[in-house]
Amino acid sequence: MEPYELSITEAAARIGAKELSPVELTRSVLGRIEAVEGRLHAFAVVTADEALEAARRADKEIADGGHRGPLHGIPVGIKDLYDVVGTPTTSSSKVRADYLPTEDSAVVARLRDAGAVVVGKTHTHEFAYGVVTPTTRNPWDTGRIPGGSSGGSGAAVAAGECLVGMGSDTGGSIRIPASLCGTVGLKPTYGRVSRSGVTSLCWSLDHVGPLTRTVRDAAFVMNAISGFDARDQATVDVPVPDFAEGLDAGVAGATLGVPSNYFFDDLDPDVEAAVRRAVAVLESQGATLREVEVPHAEHLMALEFGLTVPEASAYHQGMLRAKGDLYTDDVRVFLEAGELMLATQYIKVLRVRTLVKEAWKSAFEGVDALVAPSLPAPAAQVGQESFTWPSGATDSVINAYVRLSCPANITGLPALSVPCGFSKDDLPIGLQVIGRPFDEATVLRVGQAYESATDWASRRPPL
């Protein structure tokens, strides 16, 4: 196995045992980038020189007895929405081609404190406002999309171009590429991780979190990045547990909710089969299953768009007037339309959001987590505009992918996507685990229980 193929857990063990150095690992990752990036275009910029310099510092620190923990010397890709000092942060947009941050975003600073090595900025759908990431291709089939908006991070992690990719998730943008690229992706609870220094799409729904190869890797990253930050007024000052502790406790005694509506409506048959099998695996491990009706199912998409559209338009008001022609059309049209929404419409959405929060609290009574499909279909072909379901109904690609992702954005609940199989076209399928507020520990434990019972995490794309 080449070093770039290792998980964070495996690499950290070898680095700790001095069997592998951060420089060797970083060189392996940079070599992998050189080998496959021409086919994937996962990166907006690769910062090879800076990465090797950071890896050399990590080498020396570790040799001197200053091992900082599991992320020390680990190569990370940062979504091009996050400020990285001295490195262009373009949001994958011509509008921001010249933006050079003068300081790191909060998450990048915390990752560097943990000793991580930044290898580059991964592509996002422009300003995170989409689910395709048109610059980038899916490592499992380069004729297909990696998903978005954190598509660059999803593709890079799946292909071995970094051991963790940071993402953001406003309507699924961590979980969509995680599911489509066959990685783990965690959208934490709203307010768990600081968004300071990350370009905003929708303040009310934006979350930041990791895409990794394994659930344990995600736990290690969460340990490094979580916690209150006064610079992000949405962060909540709650204790941060050790997310890796108790990870292997299993699901015996846990009650898992299985939605009787919404999440299993209009699915690709391969997706439904894989997810139902995954739920059966969890039941065989001792979880009790309980049918749960998802409340306000018919309102969730209205809430998602009713928050995202006007807030994004508000953020982009100046840039839209100054540089409108530099936006891609699919982003520009909604920025323009969003300026024409009524304040009373936006406030109605916020009031219904309060009702949804209370209804989901009731739905979760006696339930530790919900298990459901991450997405209704595997990766779309490049240029594909819609899906047709067995019922004959159709959905645009964006509606299909956002539909099952947005509930966790609207409710702010933690949600994990973990690989649970492949379609008949050998495309990855994701299982979604949605937990209680600030209970990432249970979400990760359920994901770990499933991952440990299967071998999906060891599968690699045929690049």
Next chain:
Amino acid sequence: MTDAARTPLTEEGLEQLLAVARLPLTPERKAVARPALDLIYGLMDSLDDVEVGETPPATAFDPRWE
């Protein structure tokens, strides 16, 4: 909330909204903005039947300085 069905936005209506928003658009941009706006308004109107009563919006302002 009104029971009235939404009347389709006319070209003149769109012009007036854009003027209020101080967002000048070319004819080509208006042509694509209108269906997007119809989609958004349709989604918002789907919330008409949700009784919110005294429910406050899901926002909060923390006045603390630290």
